[in-house]
Amino acid sequence: MESTTAVRELCSINLPVIRCRFDYADRDGQISKRDVRLCRFFVTEEGRQYLEGVCVLRGSRRTFRLDRFQSPLHHVGSGMEYPSARVSEQLAELIQLAGQPNAAPQPKGATMGLPLVWMLLGGLLAWGLINA
Secondary structure (H helix, E strand, O other): OOOOOOOOEEEEEEEEEEEEEEEEEOOOOOEEEEEEEEEEEEEEOOOOEEEEEEEOOOOOEEEEEHHHEOOOEEEOOOOOEEOHHHOHHHHHHHHHHHHOOOOOOOOOOOOOOOHHHHHHHHHHHHOOOOOO
8 A cells, every 4th residue: 555645636536336356566676465345436646546445354545556456357247357558448347347256357459438538548659658
């Protein structure tokens, strides 16, 4: 978990609850398995990308830097795995899966009805914070 020092957010999006598992290295390099109900994605002014959620084991809110993920993000309901380097680019698919926890994702190009997510991702691409 990050220190309690406030970070300045460049942009943020609240997510529907997305149940995921992943291996994570804390700031001291200790790796642990995480089972989390994700609820928010944000990017700081420094360009760091974070996911925030409630840790199932600890029952408390935690913040995770995407560059500290040690395994792909595993979506519990569908079994889909997302490389941590691409999670921010695949938020729309993860949000869709949150609404249908046991469904497979729609094919690429399918209408998802998530204009806010697309606008956020477009902004991140324009600012150079993620790559297509």
